Amino acid sequence: xxxxxxxxxxxxxxxxxxxxxxxxxxxxxxxxxxxxxxxxxxxxxxxxxxxxxxxxxxxxxxxxxxxxxxxxxxxxxxxxxxxxxxxxxxxxxxxxxxxxxxxxxxxxxxxxxxxxxxxxxxxxxxxxxxxxxxxxxxxxxxxxxxxxxxxxxxxxxxxxxxxxxxxxxxxxxxxxxxxxxxxxxxxxxxxxxxxxxxxxxxxxxxxxxxxxxxxxxxxxxxxxxxxxxxxxxxxxxxxxxxxxxxxxxxxxxxxxxxxxxxxxxxxxxxxxxxxxxxxxxxxxxxxxxxxxxxxxxxxxxxxxxxxxxxxxxxxxxxxxxxxxxxxxxxxxxxxxxxxxxxxxxxxxxxxxxxxxxxxxxxxxxxxxxxxxxxxxxxxxxxxxxxxxxxxxxxxxxxxxxxxxxxxxxxxxxxxxxxxxxxxxxxxxxxxxxxxxxxxxxxxxxxxxxxxxxxxxxxxxxxxxxxxxxxxxxxxxxxxxxxxxxxxxxxxxx
Ligand SMILES: NC(=O)C1=CN([C@@H]2O[C@H](COP(=O)(O)OP(=O)(O)OC[C@H]3O[C@@H](n4cnc5c(N)ncnc54)[C@H](OP(=O)(O)O)[C@@H]3O)[C@@H](O)[C@H]2O)[C@@H](O)CC1
Ligand SMILES: [K+]
Numbered sequence: 001x002x003x004x005x006x007x008x009x010x011x012x013x014x015x016x017x018x019x020x021x022x023x024x025x026x027x028x029x030x031x032x033x034x035x036x037x038x039x040x041x042x043x044x045x046x047x048x049x050x051x052x053x054x055x056x057x058x059x060x061x062x063x064x065x066x067x068x069x070x071x072x073x074x075x076x077x078x079x080x081x082x083x084x085x086x087x088x089x090x091x092x093x094x095x096x097x098x099x100x101x102x103x104x105x106x107x108x109x110x111x112x113x114x115x116x117x118x119x120x121x122x123x124x125x126x127x128x129x130x131x132x133x134x135x136x137x138x139x140x141x142x143x144x145x146x147x148x149x150x151x152x153x154x155x156x157x158x159x160x161x162x163x164x165x166x167x168x169x170x171x172x173x174x175x176x177x178x179x180x181x182x183x184x185x186x187x188x189x190x191x192x193x194x195x196x197x198x199x200x201x202x203x204x205x206x207x208x209x210x211x212x213x214x215x216x217x218x219x220x221x222x223x224x225x226x227x228x229x230x231x232x233x234x235x236x237x238x239x240x241x242x243x244x245x246x247x248x249x250x251x252x253x254x255x256x257x258x259x260x261x262x263x264x265x266x267x268x269x270x271x272x273x274x275x276x277x278x279x280x281x282x283x284x285x286x287x288x289x290x291x292x293x294x295x296x297x298x299x300x301x302x303x304x305x306x307x308x309x310x311x312x313x314x315x316x317x318x319x320x321x322x323x324x325x326x327x328x329x330x331x332x333x334x335x336x337x338x339x340x341x342x343x344x345x346x347x348x349x350x351x352x353x354x355x356x357x358x359x360x361x362x363x364x365x366x367x368x369x370x371x372x373x374x375x376x377x378x379x380x381x382x383x384x385x386x387x388x389x390x391x392x393x394x395x396x397x398x399x400x401x402x403x404x405x406x407x408x409x410x411x412x413x414x415x416x417x418x419x420x421x422x423x424x425x426x427x428x429x430x431x432x433x434x435x436x437x438x439x440x441x442x443x444x445x446x447x448x449x450x451x452x453x454x455x456x457x458x459x460x461x462x463x464x465x466x467x468x469x470x471x472x473x474x475x476x477x478x479x480x481x482x483x484x485x486x487x488x489x490x491x492x493x
Pocket of ligand 2: 120151
């Protein structure tokens, strides 16, 4: 698990650790890690041109001490101080002693091999002020690699919100722990590759992170265990209510995602025309024209993709919500939820909602642009308000549960932003719910596998939703299964 903590937790941990160490120790650890990354990126230090952008806080101090280390190894280091009177005194003295120079001329940026962004870190507030914004823009237009110290300046470390101009880094070297703003967009897309330098904060951070990102090993651990005794019934049945005469393809994609999840089989409740189309593609589907409540027992329902928003669809949703099993509501189901159910599910069994930003905005009565800009806040808010686990789709998919846990998905590709991929995701998560995964795990594991399948399918070229289904087995295989290879459960005869 890649854990990220709100700035208030980082500050508390830092204070507790600093109380046990000689003054300046943490900044030296940070600067050493930063300088090592810069040296590696430069592919050698001697004769390289490095420019430091230095704010008046400790973020600037880190940059100055790292610059001093590089200067001692022969780099030509120029520091631009945003506020010369308030720059970190110890860092300044170290840089001077190592042969670094202070300059007021931003033209040095144009000729630099590497720019170190030490304007603001966890102490930054709002978008960059004009002087800092000009330097950031100049660095973005130059050839140099940009390395952000702790957090790209202008990105809110705790939330990923970017309120105005901000640095766009190639690499961010962060200290002690990841920050949510490095994992959640729009901040994440400013951070580039994130490297963590251990400065010893670990034991002083709370057990529960503010935001966590699953890694392959976590997904492997969370996947359901299969054994020789596992049959289709024990693996669970996922029910799908999707598709309509107008949008039959949504059912094909949702069923496809569900078939390649962990459930033993997929039951579809839909109109005849939808069933015919689904059976052509997926003959293994168990289909029924009956209402969901009469279609047979399932361990989880997926309801919504392409089902329409008329009163027939409303009644189907009502039946599914009245069941006592986990339910995932997506697409038209979300519209119906807002229109007829006051935006609330009010169920005792787990409910998962999978809106994109527009659907999330509608359910919250907010603006879509606001949801995009403050993804963490709005995902949490919708989970609190609905009592459901909410997965907000889009760049850096987020999952929040009503108890306050938040996960951010580290996989995915912009190529996934194409019609029907959401239907595949719904089916996949529904299948994981049917196999018994708790809502937060089902949603975040589903997002992980879906994002990975999308990446494998795209390989830097456009994809369609059915390509994602085709690559789900490869995505599963690539994370492995912590419970051992299933094919070895029984000896071959
Ligand atoms: N925590 C740890 O364990 C460790 C932390 N360490 C390091 O300390 C960093 C935190 O240092 P910090 O607290 O001094 O704050 P920091 O990020 O330098 O920013 C404050 C400065 O920014 C300015 N400023 C604010 N907003 C601005 C804006 N929009 N645009 C422009 N300027 C703006 C603000 O100006 P003021 O408001 O005072 O005028 C003030 O000058 C942390 O990120 C890490 O790098 C490591 O050394 C060791 C371990
Ligand atoms: K920075």
